[in-house]
Amino acid sequence: MVSRETRREGLVVEKEGSGQIRMDDRLAILQDISLALNSTLDPDLLIDRILDASIRYTAATTGSVILIQPDQTLRIMAARGLGANVEEEVRLKVGEGITGWVAEHGKPLNVPDVRSDKRYVCVKEHIRSELAVPMVLDQKTIGVISVDSSRVANFSEEDLQLLSIVGTQAAQILENAKTFAELRRKAEQDETLLMISQVLGSVLDFPELFRRVGEIFSQRCQMRRSFLVLLNPETDELAIELAHGMTPEEMAKGRYRIGEGITGRVVKTGKAIGVKDVSAEPKFLGRTGMPGSGEKLSFIAAPITLEERVVGVVGALKPFPGDLPFEEDMALIQIITSALTPAVKVYFGVAREKELLLRENRLLREELKTIYHFDKIVGSSPAMEKVYETIQNVARGRSTVLIRGESGTGKELIAHAIHFNSPRADKPFFLVNCAATPENLLEAELFGHLKGSFTGAVADRKGKFGLADGGTIFLDEIGDMSPLLQVKILRVLQEREFESVGSEASQKVDVRVIAATNKNLEQMLERAEFREDLYYRLNVVPIQVPPLRERLEDIPILVDHFLEKFRHENQLPDLRISPEAVRLLTRYHWPGNVRELENVIERATILCDGKLIHTTDLPLMTGDRSERVSLAVSYEESLARHVAEELEASRGQVWNRSVELVEKTLLSAALREARGVRLKAASLLGIHRNTLRKKLEEYGLESADGRQPAADRGEKAAS
Ligand SMILES: Nc1ncnc2c1ncn2[C@@H]1O[C@H](COP(=O)(O)OP(=O)(O)OP(=O)(O)O)[C@@H](O)[C@H]1O
Numbered sequence: 128m129v130s131r132e133t134r135r136e137g138l139v140v141e142k143e144g145s146g147q148i149r150m151d152d153r154l155a156i157l158q159d160i161s162l163a164l165n166s167t168l169d170p171d172l173l174i175d176r177i178l179d180a181s182i183r184y185t186a187a188t189t190g191s192v193i194l195i196q197p198d199q200t201l202r203i204m205a206a207r208g209l210g211a212n213v214e215e216e217v218r219l220k221v222g223e224g225i226t227g228w229v230a231e232h233g234k235p236l237n238v239p240d241v242r243s244d245k246r247y248v249c250v251k252e253h254i255r256s257e258l259a260v261p262m263v264l265d266q267k268t269i270g271v272i273s274v275d276s277s278r279v280a281n282f283s284e285e286d287l288q289l290l291s292i293v294g295t296q297a298a299q300i301l302e303n304a305k306t307f308a309e310l311r312r313k314a315e316q317d318e319t320l321l322m323i324s325q326v327l328g329s330v331l332d333f334p335e336l337f338r339r340v341g342e343i344f345s346q347r348c349q350m351r352r353s354f355l356v357l358l359n360p361e362t363d364e365l366a367i368e369l370a371h372g373m374t375p376e377e378m379a380k381g382r383y384r385i386g387e388g389i390t391g392r393v394v395k396t397g398k399a400i401g402v403k404d405v406s407a408e409p410k411f412l413g414r415t416g417m418p419g420s421g422e423k424l425s426f427i428a429a430p431i432t433l434e435e436r437v438v439g440v441v442g443a444l445k446p447f448p449g450d451l452p453f454e455e456d457m458a459l460i461q462i463i464t465s466a467l468t469p470a471v472k473v474y475f476g477v478a479r480e481k482e483l484l485l486r487e488n489r490l491l492r493e494e495l496k497t498i499y500h501f502d503k504i505v506g507s508s509p510a511m512e513k514v515y516e517t518i519q520n521v522a523r524g525r526s527t528v529l530i531r532g533e534s535g536t537g538k539e540l541i542a543h544a545i546h547f548n549s550p551r552a553d554k555p556f557f558l559v560n561c562a563a564t565p566e567n568l569l570e571a572e573l574f575g576h577l578k579g580s581f582t583g584a585v586a587d588r589k590g591k592f593g594l595a596d597g598g599t600i601f602l603d604e605i606g607d608m609s610p611l612l613q614v615k616i617l618r619v620l621q622e623r624e625f626e627s628v629g630s631e632a633s634q635k636v637d638v639r640v641i642a643a644t645n646k647n648l649e650q651m652l653e654r655a656e657f658r659e660d661l662y663y664r665l666n667v668v669p670i671q672v673p674p675l676r677e678r679l680e681d682i683p684i685l686v687d688h689f690l691e692k693f694r695h696e697n698q699l700p701d702l703r704i705s706p707e708a709v710r711l712l713t714r715y716h717w718p719g720n721v722r723e724l725e726n727v728i729e730r731a732t733i734l735c736d737g738k739l740i741h742t743t744d745l746p747l748m749t750g751d752r753s754e755r756v757s758l759a760v761s762y763e764e765s766l767a768r769h770v771a772e773e774l775e776a777s778r779g780q781v782w783n784r785s786v787e788l789v790e791k792t793l794l795s796a797a798l799r800e801a802r803g804v805r806l807k808a809a810s811l812l813g814i815h816r817n818t819l820r821k822k823l824e825e826y827g828l829e830s831a832d833g834r835q836p837a838a839d840r841g842e843k844a845a846s
């Protein structure tokens with residue numbers, strides 16, 4: 128009789144020769160096993176504990192736990208004393224061997240001598256007896272616990288009963304552990320999805336959003352790489368747009384055609400594709416290179432579908448096998464891809480929209496430059512819009528244009544615009560000022576002359592009409608043209624031919640004539656100062672340029688335009704103009720029109736502190752009387768404006784500075800009016816001459832008007 132004993136956590140199991148275990152011991156063993164099994168929820172560890180306990184309490188030498196697989200094979204989950212590779216080497220099916228029989232019948236089997244049992248499949252030479260019990264869950268056998276001994280008939284009936292209870296209990300606990308692991312995985316997945324949905328809800332910038340999703344992928348789902356491929360609808364090419372875990376160089380290599388590689392196939396089929404082992408999949412191109420150090424990788428790619436069209440792919444690479452079943456990884460990528468779709472839609476849309484807008488903008492600007500060439504003419508008042516419309520209509524043809532308008536309204540600019548927007552743009556444009564040149568010289572300038580035709584004509588010379596063949600001639604100030612030349616111009620307009628000075632031979636030309644004047648031609652017709660026939664010849668297309676005072680709404684934009692011009696010319700990048708100053712400019716009547724405005728801004732640029740143009744920098748208020756009158760700004764108003772600006776610029780000194788300005792203005796005006804005679808100035812102002820003297824000293828105004836100190840003369844004059 129051999130008495131064997133096994134110690135485990137203080138419990139001693141006595142097994143007598145008869146193989147009987149005392150009742151108390153059995154309960155203790157079961158409690159012990161139950162405690163051990165319930166102390167973990169890790170399925171692998173559980174199986175190990177089940178096996179160890181089974182071997183120990185049956186005094187076996189070897190043993191294994193197998194689970195029945197869906198394909199009806201028996202998978203050894205844990206083994207003791209059966210050799211290192213038994214899990215790989217022994218592949219039994221349900222029905223094969225003793226374990227297979229137990230798996231098939233769901234009944235325990237005690238084989239006292241394996242050598243006399245036909246069912247036995249030899250795994251280890253020294254095995255003589257075997258005890259196998261089913262692991263039953265809901266009346267279904269899910270696995271088998273099997274223990275062996277090198278002794279014949281090692282296992283008793285009690286062993287069988289004990290192990291059967293362990294088997295049933297283990298099945299239940301194992302199932303719970305699996306359910307728990309599943310739940311935990313689901314919870315982790317939910318957490319991952321929650322994290323991603325938080326990112327989706329809080330990050331607006333799509334590249335940043337994708338980076339964060341990639342980070343979550345890599346930290347929580349073992350993804351080595353994740354990337355977004357977008358389809359260029361114009362070229363049908365797929366390219367990696369954003370990626371996590373890839374260098375820009377690797378990204379640049381990720382270009383595919385529809386149907387090419389796995390990515391291309393996802394776009395073509397609109398279905399997600401998963402490849403468990405990319406090294407065994409020839410369709411996987413690996414164009415971007417592989418990450419990591421030779422580990423086995425799987426690849427999952429899911430389509431992004433917008434309005435039933437695949438516009439891109441989200442792809443990810445991860446080690447295989449990973450800690451999640453592959454199917455779950457695929458499901459996860461698909462869920463996340465569809466969650467990303469609205470953001471991709473915006474990104475894709477915005478990117479394309481931006482591209483389209485940019486292109487449109489470029490085209491529009493081209494158009495403006497090449498067709499209208501209006502970029503130098505500023506103003507958006509209805510009156511100017513009408514002018515632009517006429518320019519646009521007239522530019523294409525060759526009809527004569529007469530531009531009318533006050534001085535400085537932009538007539539010359541308009542003449543340029545017409546030429547440079549006409550089909551003649553690459554032919555010459557000549558400006559001839561009819562007012563500035565004496566008649567005989569003007570004739571020669573226009574039509575050319577032969578050598579010796581007048582004093583100083585030392586050689587033949589071509590005139591502007593001859594030179595401008597195919598182009599445009601701009602006859603500025605046509606109202607100042609002499610009657611003789613009016614006839615000659617009329618002839619060119621009518622016959623399209625002319626003669627050079629001193630020549631009988633006429634020349635044919637194709638020249639478009641644009642004329643301009645600020646004179647009242649109609650009045651000149653009445654006084655017979657301008658030829659009526661020429662007037663009608665010229666006035667085929669009249670363009671009336673409105674004076675600036677009739678389009679005051681253009682002033683702010685013109686001010687901006689000139690400010691920009693002088694800012695650039697004088698290198699004053701920070702130069703601005705106060706809103707008060709702009710408002711003042713819109714209240715002036717601008718007799719010199721845009722030219723005057725341009726000059727006022729230029730002067731202010733020089734007068735101001737280089738940063739801000741104040742009302743005080745505008746000569747309108749301080750210029751001569753006619754200008755001031757025309758300002759139509761009341762004294763109170765302009766003072767109020769001045770005070771407002773001072774309040775902004777020199778806090779704490781507003782009173783003194785304003786009083787000083789008022790007093791200086793009064794003093795200089797009075798002195799000017801009194802022609803420097805102080806006594807008279809004092810009486811004009813209604814102050815005592817001593818007060819006047821003190822004030823003049825205070826402000827250093829004694830010789831403000833450029834004369835010698837007026838005091839003496841004043842005194843003298845008074846005496
Ligand atoms: N609409 C405008 N936008 C921008 N600049 C303008 C505009 N109108 C006029 N200017 C500018 O004002 C100045 C005067 O313009 P332009 O010489 O064309 O006027 P004009 O009508 O020909 O004057 P004049 O009758 O005295 O010859 C130029 O410097 C021109 O660039």
Ligand SMILES: [Mg+2]
Nearest residue numbers: 535538539603
């Ligand atoms: Mg002009």
